[in-house]
Amino acid sequence: MEARAIFETLKEKFGDAVVELQGEGFTPPFVVVAPGSVRDIARFLKEDPALSFDSLMSLSGVDYKDRFAVAYHLYSMKHRHAVGMKAMLPRESPSLPSVDDVWPAANFQEREAYDLFGFVFEGSKDLRRILLPEDWEGHPLRKDYKYAEFYHGIKI
Amino acid sequence: MTGMTARGEALRTQEMTINMGPQHPSTHGVLRVILTTDGEVVTRAVPDVGYLHRGLEKIGERVTYAQFMPFTDRLDYLAAMNCNCAWAWAVEKLAKIEVPERAEFLRVIVAELNRISSHLIAFGSFTADMGAFTPFLYAIRERERVNDLFEMICGNRLTYNYARIGGVSGDAPPGFLEKTKEFLDYFEPKIDEYNNLISYNKIFVHRLANVAVIPAEEAVAYGMTGPNLRGSGVPFDLRRDEPYSVYPKFDFKVCVGTGERGKLGDCFDRYMVRINEMRESVKIVRQALAQIPEGPVMAKVPRVFKPPAGETYFRSECPRGETGIYVVSDGSANPFRLKIRTGSFVTMNIFEKVTKGLMIADIVAVIGSFDIILPEIDR
Numbered sequence: 001m002e003a004r005a006i007f008e009t010l011k012e013k014f015g016d017a018v019v020e021l022q023g024e025g026f027t028p029p030f031v032v033v034a035p036g037s038v039r040d041i042a043r044f045l046k047e048d049p050a051l052s053f054d055s056l057m058s059l060s061g062v063d064y065k066d067r068f069a070v071a072y073h074l075y076s077m078k079h080r081h082a083v084g085m086k087a088m089l090p091r092e093s094p095s096l097p098s099v100d101d102v103w104p105a106a107n108f109q110e111r112e113a114y115d116l117f118g119f120v121f122e123g124s125k126d127l128r129r130i131l132l133p134e135d136w137e138g139h140p141l142r143k144d145y146k147y148a149e150f151y152h153g154i155k156i
Numbered sequence: 157m158t159g160m161t162a163r164g165e166a167l168r169t170q171e172m173t174i175n176m177g178p179q180h181p182s183t184h185g186v187l188r189v190i191l192t193t194d195g196e197v198v199t200r201a202v203p204d205v206g207y208l209h210r211g212l213e214k215i216g217e218r219v220t221y222a223q224f225m226p227f228t229d230r231l232d233y234l235a236a237m238n239c240n241c242a243w244a245w246a247v248e249k250l251a252k253i254e255v256p257e258r259a260e261f262l263r264v265i266v267a268e269l270n271r272i273s274s275h276l277i278a279f280g281s282f283t284a285d286m287g288a289f290t291p292f293l294y295a296i297r298e299r300e301r302v303n304d305l306f307e308m309i310c311g312n313r314l315t316y317n318y319a320r321i322g323g324v325s326g327d328a329p330p331g332f333l334e335k336t337k338e339f340l341d342y343f344e345p346k347i348d349e350y351n352n353l354i355s356y357n358k359i360f361v362h363r364l365a366n367v368a369v370i371p372a373e374e375a376v377a378y379g380m381t382g383p384n385l386r387g388s389g390v391p392f393d394l395r396r397d398e399p400y401s402v403y404p405k406f407d408f409k410v411c412v413g414t415g416e417r418g419k420l421g422d423c424f425d426r427y428m429v430r431i432n433e434m435r436e437s438v439k440i441v442r443q444a445l446a447q448i449p450e451g452p453v454m455a456k457v458p459r460v461f462k463p464p465a466g467e468t469y470f471r472s473e474c475p476r477g478e479t480g481i482y483v484v485s486d487g488s489a490n491p492f493r494l495k496i497r498t499g500s501f502v503t504m505n506i507f508e509k510v511t512k513g514l515m516i517a518d519i520v521a522v523i524g525s526f527d528i529i530l531p532e533i534d535r
Contacts, residue, residue, distance in 0.1 A: 025466030027249065054376055057471065058480045060495035071482065073469050077376055077392065084469070105379025108505045109497070116213075131206035131534060140214055141493075 003029035006051065006083050014041060022086070030071065030084035035096035038070075038087050039123075042102045045074060045085070052078045056103035059110060061117035063143045068094045070119060089119065098124035116141040169195055178207050182285045182520040185530030189507075193516060201511040201519060203504050208534035216494035221247050221461055222321055224491070229315035231479075231496065232532040234277050237263075237270035237306070238474040240319035245400055246470035246481035247321045251463035255455050259323035260402045261448040265336065266309065266318060268437040268444070272343070273302040274475035275383075275430045275437075282427060282524035283354050286363050291354045298346060301339050308332050321461065323454035333445055344438050347431065355431060364427060365418030368510040368522045375421065378506040382477030382499050383433060384526055387413040387426030394473040406443045408436045423525035430527065462489050476500050476527055496535060500528040 001009075007021040010031060017037035022030040033041050045053045053074040062069040068089040075082045087096055098121035100107040110121045111130040118139035121127055129136065138145055148156060171194050178186040186207035192200040212231065216224050228243040229236040241263045248255060280295030303313045309332055310318040310325060318325055354360055370380070375388040385392060393410040395403045411432040413425025465487040471480035477499020484493040503526050511519055 022467075025464065027466075027468050030467070054373075056379055057478070058469065058482060058495065058497040060482050060493075060497075062484060062493050071467075073480065073482065077390070080397065103379070104377050105502055105505055108502060129206075131209040133206075140211060 001050065001079065001081050003031070003083050007031050009048075009051070010041060010044070013044060017041065019088075022084075026084065028073070028082045028084050030086040032086045032088060035070075035087040035089055038085075039097040039099055039102065041085065042072075042099045045083075046102050050079075052076050053083070054078065054103075056099075056105045056109075057082070059099075059106055059113065061113035061119055061141065063117065063141065065143055067091055068117065068119065070096060070113060072099075093120075094118065095120035095122055097122050098127075100124055115139070118142070171199060176201075176516075176519065178204075182523060184281065184523060184528055187523070187528070187530055187533075189519065191516065191519070196515050196517075198511055198514050198516060198519060201508060201514075203507045205501075205504060205530070205533050208530050210531075210535065212535045213494050213496065216491050218490065220489045221463070221491065224494075225319065225321075226315065226317045229317055230531055231498065231535065232274075232474065232476060232500075232529050233314060234529060235270050235274040235475045236314065236316050237266045237318060238274075238472070239479065240316060241267050241401075242470070242472045242474060242479045242481060244319040244321055245472055246468060246483055247463065249470045250466060250468040250483050250485055251321075251461075253322050253455055253457060255323055256452045257402065257449050258327070258451045259453040259455075261444050262309075262324050262328060262453060263319060264402055264406075265441055265444050265448075266306065266316075268441045269302050269305060269336070269339075271437045271475045272434050273299045275434050276302075278430050278475070278524075278527040279350065279427075282527070283360070285520050285524045286360055288354055288357070288360065291350065294346070294350065294353070298343055301342070305332065305336055305339060308335065320454060320457075322457035323452070327453045333448070336441065337445055340438050340442055344435070347435055350431065355428070361417050361424060363517075363521055364424035364525065365422055367418075367423045367518050368514065368525065369419045370421040370506065370510060372421065374506070378509075379502040380477070380506065381502070382473065382475070383411075383429045384426055384477060384499075384503055386411060387429045387525075388421035389413050389415070389425075394471060394478060398471070400470075400472060402444075403440075405447060406440045408440050411436060423521050426525040426527075460489060462487060471497075474499060476529060476532060477503060498532040498535070500526070500530075500532045501535075503528060504533060 010018045017034045019032040053076045055075040057073040060071045070087050072085040113119045115129040177188040188204040190202045228239040231239040276295040276299045280292035283291040310316045370388050372388045372390050391410045391412050411429050417424045463485050467484045469482045471478045480497035482495040486492040
């Protein structure tokens with residue numbers, strides 16, 4: 001299915017929770033959704049027979065300076081089509097529902113986004129830092145991250 | 157678990173937590189697995205990754221697109237050519253650059269040679285983990301010849317830095333294509349030799365068959381890709397199903413697990429997929445050598461390269477699964493955001509689930525059958 005048709009389907013089903021379609025310059029195009037409805041929309045994308053996005057290719061955090069975003073890249077093994085889903089988050093208290101019960105593949109990548117961006121995935125079955133030590137301060141992939149000079153007295 | 161003492165009393169045992177790694181030869185690097193064991197049985201195995209985190213994604217935001225190329229060598233050092241090409245293809249997709257056909261052929265040749273050498277290490281180290289050291293020496297012997305070929309074409313033996321945005325760093329030197337063909341003629345019969353040597357060895361099969369069975373739906377849901385996904389019987393290969401570069405010109409088979417020695421999707425199937433894929437890679441390189449056109453190997457790319465603003469996700473088939481590169485460009489000379497999704501990292505997600513209830517020695521088999529590599533997990 002084309003991204004435009006997927007967007008129309010979602011718009012009809014979820015109304016205002018589906019914000020816009022980022023088409024020009026985006027491959028694959030992104031359907032921008034309200035962060036609160038991420039899990040419901042994800043479940044629909046996976047379970048609707050015409051869509052059946054059974055594979056979460058990638059989940060990434062992005063810092064657009066004025067706001068954050070979580071970008072999901074989805075693929076359907078059955079229909080062989082791909083689409084992106086994006087949730088824009090405010091800079092203060094970025095949180096959204098976890099999708100690891102829809103796609104178990106999300107867990108490690110959500111932990112990565114939590115670790116490097118500080119996003120909170122509500123209802124995640126296991127949300128801990130993954131790449132950095134547990135007592136690391138700050139989230140390095142944020143654009144306003146200040147490099148620490150010392151870690152446990154060791155010069156970095 | 158309770159056993160019996162010699163006098164018939166119940167023997168009380170207690171769960172124990174032990175660290176496997178980060179310095180452990182069978183973990184293929186610095187993977188730490190926190191094992192909770194009940195005797196020899198693992199009740200829980202939690203992987204702890206990140207010991208090799210270098211912040212490559214953050215580095216990517218501070219260097220230009222071309223300057224990031226050498227860093228991709230450090231993603232998966234056993235398949236640096238594949239990572240080089242993945243980065244070049246991703247940026248070319250973002251900036252819509254047409255690459256000369258000869259360059260694409262050279263990329264496919266080196267990428268498939270690198271897949272062979274990477275699968276050789278997977279085969280060699282896996283058998284060494286299982287207690288058979290000799291095949292490792294056979295694998296290294298053949299890999300040496302691939303390294304010689306790479307030294308010839310780009311001067312390096314491990315971190316190649318060969319691909320460029322818009323082409324490759326240099327044309328094949330005289331004699332390279334003939335030497336490659338010689339290598340293929342030498343290498344192809346060796347695959348049968350490996351099968352005779354170890355693949356169907358009774359002890360080896362017993363260590364792998366029916367261990368850590370992953371059904372197809374589960375493999376897809378957990379985001380497994382590459383040989384690990386195909387080991388579960390899913391015929392999905394990006395080179396065929398989402399073709400890029402000049403792959404549509406070649407005829408090759410997508411190897412899948414068949415459950416030939418146990419249940420479909422066990423360690424043996426994942427092992428066998430890699431062995432069979434080496435044969436297919438030989439086939440691809442042979443066809444590429446026969447069809448390679450003459451011409452330039454570099455497109456005209458401005459020295460100060462600024463792709464248009466936009467976002468692209470490109471994925472390619474690397475030896476350890478799909479390497480997906482998500483680039484956000486704001487129109488400047490540096491990537492605004494760069495995310496690299498690697499096969500090994502996402503595969504580790506399923507590790508805790510499949511290792512539940514296995515014996516400690518089977519953990520080694522699972523790690524070997526996933527063929528993970530730590531710099532790719534930690535980035």
